[in-house]
Amino acid sequence: MxxxxxxxxxxxxxxxxxxxxxxxxxxxxxxxxFYLSLVTAPANWLLGGDGGVAYTRQGHxxxxxxxxxxxxxxxHDIIYQNLLVALALFSATQxxxxxxxxxxxxxxLTLWASHVASLFLGGHVIVWDFLWxxxxxxxxxLLPRVTEHFPMERDWLFSRLFGxxxxxxxxxxxxxxxxxxxxxxxxxxSDADTQERVK
Amino acid sequence: xxxxxxxxxxxxxxxxxxxxxxxxxxxxxxxxxLPVLFQQLYMLPVAHLxxxxxxxxxxxxxxxxxxxxxxxxELAVSRILYRITFDCTGIFAILAFTSLTLAYPAxxxxxxxGLAVGLPAIFVFSVLRxxxxxxxxxxxxxxxxxxxxxVMELATLGFMLxxxxxxLGQVRRA
Numbered sequence: 001m002x003x004x005x006x007x008x009x010x011x012x013x014x015x016x017x018x019x020x021x022x023x024x025x026x027x028x029x030x031x032x033x034f035y036l037s038l039v040t041a042p043a044n045w046l047l048g049g050d051g052g053v054a055y056t057r058q059g060h061x062x063x064x065x066x067x068x069x070x071x072x073x074x075x076h077d078i079i080y081q082n083l084l085v086a087l088a089l090f091s092a093t094q095x096x097x098x099x100x101x102x103x104x105x106x107x108x109l110t111l112w113a114s115h116v117a118s119l120f121l122g123g124h125v126i127v128w129d130f131l132w133x134x135x136x137x138x139x140x141x142l143l144p145r146v147t148e149h150f151p152m153e154r155d156w157l158f159s160r161l162f163g164x165x166x167x168x169x170x171x172x173x174x175x176x177x178x179x180x181x182x183x184x185x186x187x188x189x190s191d192a193d194t195q196e197r198v199k
Numbered sequence: 200x201x202x203x204x205x206x207x208x209x210x211x212x213x214x215x216x217x218x219x220x221x222x223x224x225x226x227x228x229x230x231x232x233l234p235v236l237f238q239q240l241y242m243l244p245v246a247h248l249x250x251x252x253x254x255x256x257x258x259x260x261x262x263x264x265x266x267x268x269x270x271x272x273e274l275a276v277s278r279i280l281y282r283i284t285f286d287c288t289g290i291f292a293i294l295a296f297t298s299l300t301l302a303y304p305a306x307x308x309x310x311x312x313g314l315a316v317g318l319p320a321i322f323v324f325s326v327l328r329x330x331x332x333x334x335x336x337x338x339x340x341x342x343x344x345x346x347x348x349x350v351m352e353l354a355t356l357g358f359m360l361x362x363x364x365x366x367l368g369q370v371r372r373a
Contacts, residue, residue, distance in 0.1 A: 006368035014361040021353045081349070085356060168227050171291055171356065172220075179299065180216045184209060186367055 009094075017092035024084045035080050036062055039112065043119035053123050053149070064126055069145060073126055083111050086174040093182055103181040110177055118165055125162045128155040215302050222298030230285075230294065237290065238267055245288045245322065246272045249329035258337050274329070276336040279343065287332075287347075289325040292359040296321055299363050305370045313366040324358045 024031070040055040040062070047053050052067030055075070062075040086107040090100050127150055131139055230237055246262055253260035253276065263273040274281040281287070300313040328351045335346045 002365075003369075006365055006372070009368065010361045010364035013364060014357050017357045017360070018354070021357070025349060081352070085353060088353070089360075164227070167286070168223065168291070168294075172223050172295065175295055175299075175356075176216060176219060179219060180208065180212055183212045183215050187211070 012094070013092050016094075017088050020091040021084065021088040024087060028084070031084075032080065033057070035083065039080075039115045039119060042116045043123070046116065046120040047123045053127075055119060055123075064123065066127060068149070069127070069142070071127070071130065073130070075122070075126075080111075080115065082170045082174040083108065083115075085171065086111060086178060089174065089178040090181070093178075093185070095182075095185055099181075099185075103177070106181070107174065107177045111173060114165075114169070114173055118162065121158050121162045121165070124150050124154055124158045128152075128159065211304070215304070218302035219298050222301050223294060226294040226297060230290070234270065237285070238270075241290065241293070241322075242272065242283070242285060242288050243267070245325050245329060246274065246283050248326045249333065250274060252326065252330045253333040256334075258333055260333055274333065276333045277340070279336040279340060281329075281332065281336070283329065287329065289321065289328055289355040289359075292321050292325070292355045293318060295356075296359050296363055300366065303367070303370070309370050309373060312369070313363075317362045317366060320362050321355075321359055324355065328355060 036057050040057060044054045052065075052069075054065055054067075056063050056065055064073045064075050065071070087104065090104045090107060093100070127146055131142060131146055134142065243264065246264070250260050250262040258276060261275045263275070266273060270284060272283045274283055296317050297314060300310055300317065303310075305313070331351060332343070332346060335342050
């Protein structure tokens, strides 16, 4: 049986989370263009121009271009969704604004670094995925030019890291930073409850 | 209300984080090693129940489980074909709730009771998630992308944390 008194705080949290997520969605396109510029520049620097590969933006549309191979791939523009999740989580938590600012900053920095890393991995994984999807004769033709810049031995590791990141890593990271930040608050509340009952 | 101070990281928080991450990795490995088990115990029931629910409210929904070996089912609603993967069924919420509950300092009995209440609640929510997507396909197909990629994704996470915080309230009160 649900206890109404225990529902209040979680319900307030849920409503605030929904409201903030809704508001953030309205600014999604604006956030997207700005945020992508913050992640593509360092990702391109990490890729180092290997194989003439670079991420290019047109508004919030992101493409991965392999100039020397004459290939261009559209990249989904939802890489920052866990950023919105993290912002919504920290905004929804009933805590001092300094706490939100401090931990929100930590979350943004952590997720930004993870996005840059995932774009870097994507630069390797996408070309190999494409290569494996080709008929054997076409693949054999393209293989030497691809392996020159994107070694085959990296493909296994990078593909798995990339896959795990997309399935589990993205939301887990946002949740982990929030849980780490919120636990002392939740525990303090627990201690306060205990003291209240002792009185 | 939660506190209003600006807390730092203490040893207990780090321990909680470590256990949470270890739990996620452990469950992730289990999931990757036993996908068929998760398909039979989770994906199929969610897909069947949401299809039944859609049919009960007179939505023309047909489920095809012929692609289960490839890791997905196909749900046809009106002229739209959904590919139901694990992601669509909110499996992340199930694993995250389990990890959060096991990582939080509580007794074994409290953890067991949290899992006994929370996991079925998230399961029911996941059924509703697919049902809502089916309804959107029927009533407002233009909104599918928004609901599929954003609304239901965040709603699932929000509901999972709602359930977890409710359990925390029970643990605190005990």
